[in-house]
Amino acid sequence: MRHPLATSTFHKLRDEIENGIVTGTLPPGSRLDEVQLASRFGVSRTPIREALMQLGAIGLVEIRPRRGAVVVNPGPNRIYEMFEVMAELEGMAGSLAARRYTEEDRAKLLAAHAECERSVKSGDTDAYYYDNEIFHRAIYEASHSGFLLDQCTALHRRLRPYRRLQLRVLNRMKVSFGEHTRIVEAILAGEAEAARELLRGHIAVQGDRFGDLIASLTSNGQKLL
Amino acid sequence: MRHPLATSTFHKLRDEIENGIVTGTLPPGSRLDEVQLASRFGVSRTPIREALMQLGAIGLVEIRPRRGAVVVNPGPNRIYEMFEVMAELEGMAGSLAARRYTEEDRAKLLAAHAECERSVKSGDTDAYYYDNEIFHRAIYEASHSGFLLDQCTALHRRLRPYRRLQLRVLNRMKVSFGEHTRIVEAILAGEAEAARELLRGHIAVQGDRFGDLIASLTSNGQKLL
DNA sequence: AGTGGCGTTTTTGTATACATCCGTATTGAC
DNA sequence: GTCAATACGGATGTATACAAAAACGCCACT
Numbered sequence: 001m002r003h004p005l006a007t008s009t010f011h012k013l014r015d016e017i018e019n020g021i022v023t024g025t026l027p028p029g030s031r032l033d034e035v036q037l038a039s040r041f042g043v044s045r046t047p048i049r050e051a052l053m054q055l056g057a058i059g060l061v062e063i064r065p066r067r068g069a070v071v072v073n074p075g076p077n078r079i080y081e082m083f084e085v086m087a088e089l090e091g092m093a094g095s096l097a098a099r100r101y102t103e104e105d106r107a108k109l110l111a112a113h114a115e116c117e118r119s120v121k122s123g124d125t126d127a128y129y130y131d132n133e134i135f136h137r138a139i140y141e142a143s144h145s146g147f148l149l150d151q152c153t154a155l156h157r158r159l160r161p162y163r164r165l166q167l168r169v170l171n172r173m174k175v176s177f178g179e180h181t182r183i184v185e186a187i188l189a190g191e192a193e194a195a196r197e198l199l200r201g202h203i204a205v206q207g208d209r210f211g212d213l214i215a216s217l218t219s220n221g222q223k224l225l
Numbered sequence: 226m227r228h229p230l231a232t233s234t235f236h237k238l239r240d241e242i243e244n245g246i247v248t249g250t251l252p253p254g255s256r257l258d259e260v261q262l263a264s265r266f267g268v269s270r271t272p273i274r275e276a277l278m279q280l281g282a283i284g285l286v287e288i289r290p291r292r293g294a295v296v297v298n299p300g301p302n303r304i305y306e307m308f309e310v311m312a313e314l315e316g317m318a319g320s321l322a323a324r325r326y327t328e329e330d331r332a333k334l335l336a337a338h339a340e341c342e343r344s345v346k347s348g349d350t351d352a353y354y355y356d357n358e359i360f361h362r363a364i365y366e367a368s369h370s371g372f373l374l375d376q377c378t379a380l381h382r383r384l385r386p387y388r389r390l391q392l393r394v395l396n397r398m399k400v401s402f403g404e405h406t407r408i409v410e411a412i413l414a415g416e417a418e419a420a421r422e423l424l425r426g427h428i429a430v431q432g433d434r435f436g437d438l439i440a441s442l443t444s445n446g447q448k449l450l
Numbered sequence: 451a452g453t454g455g456c457g458t459t460t461t462t463g464t465a466t467a468c469a470t471c472c473g474t475a476t477t478g479a480c
Numbered sequence: 481g482t483c484a485a486t487a488c489g490g491a492t493g494t495a496t497a498c499a500a501a502a503a504c505g506c507c508a509c510t
Contacts, residue, residue, distance in 0.1 A: 008290060078372055088317045145310075235493080291501060292462085
């Protein structure tokens with residue numbers, strides 16, 4: 001076999017499989033057969049295994065010795081815990097952003113917010129889902145903490161499938177956008193603690209919203225539970 | 226070659242190499258030669274590569290395509306950012322612990338605190354370093370958030386080498402223990418916000434303390450910078 | 451003497467082969 | 481008829497072989 005761009009073969013495989021997991025093509029609990037994946041991607045088992053090892057290390061797949069790899073299936077409780085931590089990290093990012101944002105950060109944040117508004121007005125849930133990610137990333141970047149950016153990005157990615165479900169809940173998009181507006185105001189006003197609390201509340205899955213999330217999960221044909 | 230406990234060979238290798246990194250046997254910037262490691266552990270390159278992939282995924286080593294793996298060398302700035310996030314997560318754990326701790330958690334926390342006291346009184350820095358980890362782990366566990374426990378444990382591990390240096394700073398051990406005492410009081414009194422703030426302050430590397438840390442790093446013969 | 455190009459050597463990335471273990475099904479005994 | 485034990489198929493874990501790229505050094509040329 002030719003190796004035209006050999007350096008990134010296993011890297012590509014990792015992204016490919018990871019993408020399949022977060023998009024739902026490989027639902028939680030799926031068995032990840034090495035030979036099957038190998039033939040599917042036209043490579044040998046070696047780079048497949050290396051990709052699975054990486055995904056195992058970041059907690060996306062569970063590698064049971066001698067028993068193969070499966071897509072991790074976090075229960076409702078663990079999903080809740082993940083959102084809890086995400087809320088805290090987002091709050092931290094917002095707090096730092098309020099104190100450290102530059103003119104460039106401000107422009108990016110406002111631009112992302114404007115994009116979200118467009119998607120809300122057109123009622124495009126998928127577009128809002130995408131714009132929402134850019135908006136939050138703008139906050140992470142405005143925190144000017146590279147490590148926090150990495151952590152938030154990674155966790156945000158892992159929560160992708162559940163966040164997508166959340167948006168389907170009635171009116172969630174409009175409510176979310178309203179919260180964004182207040183968050184932007186707090187950050188640009190330099191009100192660190194206000195930004196922290198607003199973002200914590202924005203992410204946290206509290207009361208009814210957690211029930212809604214669980215309902216979405218179970219009504220989706222057990223695919224995610 | 227026999228494979229008596231084949232299931233965990235690469236797993237052991239991962240822990241072994243990771244241990245070498247956090248203990249300083251493999252200082253930041255070291256090249257991790259695959260054949261060298263393979264012969265050193267008496268295995269082939271395959272499991273070595275799989276172990277390195279995992280370490281690369283969690284950010285302990287940097288894998289440059291076609292150019293080998295090296296132990297990551299975070300600059301002072303990134304180290305500071307990591308402590309910043311650690312402080313936030315610890316604060317969160319303390320806050321949750323204050324609200325959720327059980328009788329068993331209370332016993333473990335007090336026991337760990339007592340062990341710390343013993344080490345302080347005997348002036349044993351290494352013992353305190355060890356007891357300190359148990360103490361903090363007791364807080365993570367009392368938070369009753371499995372995901373938070375995982376996150377805190379992982380980050381705590383990555384910060385190990387720097388924390389060890391910190392303790393060498395004059396009187397740090399006694400000051401640390403005094404802070405522990407107030408943290409225990411706040412948690413057991415159920416004062417969530419107080420526990421959060423105390424733990425944040427306990428971890429955060431602020432003002433002089435960050436300077437001390439950097440000084441320790443640079444005076445250590447550039448091994449860590 | 452310094453620099454640039456070319457060949458060698460070392461190392462990484464992938465494929466394949468082999469040994470071991472898990473899961474399952476079939477068969478036999480009670 | 482049911483349960484258990486064994487054997488077989490299949491998948492994982494590791495080792496080895498091979499291909500390609502990068503690092504290194506050497507020689508020639510300016």
